Amino acid sequence: MVFVKLSIRDLLFSPWKAPILGPQEQTFEKxxxxxxxxxxxxxxxxxxVEFLLTNEKLEDAKLLFQVLAFDLVNFQLQRTNQKEIPIGGNLSSFVLPETDxxxxxxxxxxxxxxxxxxxEKEMDEVLSSAVDTYEYLLYESKKEFKTRYQTVLDQFRFIKQIRFFLMSVVLSFSIFGLVYYQYKYPQMKDQSIKLYSFIGKDKPETSESLMVSQPVLKKDIGNWVDYEWTLPDSMSMFGGLRIDPLEQRGIRFSLDQxxxxxSKGKELYHKKFVVSESLLPEDYQDFLQISDIKTAGKQMPGELVEMITTGRDPQIHLVFPILSDVKTIKLKMKYIEAHKVKKK
Structure with missing residues (x-):
């Protein structure tokens, strides 16, 4: 095997256009x-031949094998610059090549x-010998392509393959790096905060028909925002509320109140989201379920609860006594991209 010695200079500065071959090299390529x-x-x-034998076409396989045998012999004669033998001719003059x-x-x-x-069994054996011969011819031919018939076009193709491989590697790592960066450090997008009403702890099922939403805008990152919903009559009575604070993972948020x-503006229910002495949200029993959300690092009692979304469908389920004649819901929140928050 011939190894082509290449330098960084060859890879970077050798021509990107195929070289012009001389007469002898053109002959080699042909x-x-x-x-x-x-x-x-x-x-x-x-x-x-193998297909014919597999399908029990023995006589057809024999006829085709006769042609194949002379094709193999003549290819060897051709590559060693000897006169070919016509099909059915005398093979006694054919000299078997020496090989290890x-x-x-x-x-x-x-x-x-x-x-x-x-x-059929004997044909399988002779076909196996023909396969060995083909593999020998293939091996010897490839070896000669890299030595006897080598041209500047071969080196050009080799450099082209190396360049393509390196460019593929760089592109793959770039794409992987971009995807990983977006996963590790997600940028907040414009999305929605949704509220779903449900009957209560025993019947926590929700539906899109009992849902209201408000846009969450990227421009409001880092600022406290007061969200307010006016509910339709279909949502005037419930004992539980599902809050979908985001539609994106990796975003940190704080709930204030x-x-x-x-319908008359009287407050029926109020909750402050603060950390209790147990380091859990205060009145933790009011939280029926929290999914795709985790608390954001170490927090001290009395601080506002801070959380991070860990999936694309974060949910907070709150339960309370059944309320009626509900008309308005107010929620104060703040969002920030989690990776931009300094660890305590």
């Missing part, structure tokens, strides 16, 4: 292409004149 075409035909005929390979090529020649009398008012 010979290589011709041999590659013959090798492809040999492989196809080997597969055809364990499975010797052209072993089928000694029994070629007996192929017409072979059974939450109020529910009736």
């Amino acid at each position: 010979q290589k292409e011709s041999q590659k075409e013959v090798l492809a035909k040999l492989e196809s005929r080997l597969e055809s 390979r364990k499975l010797k090529p052209f072993g089928f020649i000694k029994s070629l004149d007996q192929v017409n009398r072979f059974n 939450f109020s529910i008012l009736d």
Whole structure:
């Protein structure tokens, strides 16, 4: 095997356009292409003989094998600049090539004149010898392509492959880096905060028909925002509320206070989201369920609860006594991209 020595200079500064070949190199390239075409035909005929044997077409396989045998012999003669032997000709003058390979090529020649009398098992054996011969010819041809028939076009193609590989690696790492960065440090997008009403602890099912929403805007990051919803009549009575604070993972948010008012503006329910002495949200029993959300690091009792969304469907389920004549919900919140918050 011939190793092409390349430097960084070759990779960076060698021409990107294919080189112009001289007359001799053009001849070499034509010979290589011709041999590659013959090798492809040999492989196809080997597969055809195998197909015929598999489908119990023994006589057809024998006829095609006779042609294949001379094709293999003539390819060897062609690549060694010897005169070809016509199909059905005398093979006694053919000299077996010397090789160190364990499975010797052209072993089928000694029994070629007996192929017409072979059974299926014997045909399998002679076909196996033909396959060994094809592999030998393929190996020797590739070796000569890299030595005897090597041209500047081969080095150009090799450099082109290296460049393509390196560019693919760089592109793959760039894409991976971008995806990882977006996952590790997500940028907040414009989205929605949604409220779903449900009957209560025993019936926590929600539906889109009992939902109201407000836009959450990227421009409000870092600022306290007062969200207010006017509820339809279908949501005037409930004993539980599902809050979907975001539609995105990796965003930190703080809840300040939450109020529910009736149609006359009277406050029916009020909740302050602060950390208790147990380091859990105060009145933790009011939280029926919290999903795709975790508390944001170490927090001290009395501080406002800070959380981080861990999935794309974060939910907070609150339960309380059934309220009626509900008309307005107010919620004060603040959002910030989690990776921009300094750890305590």
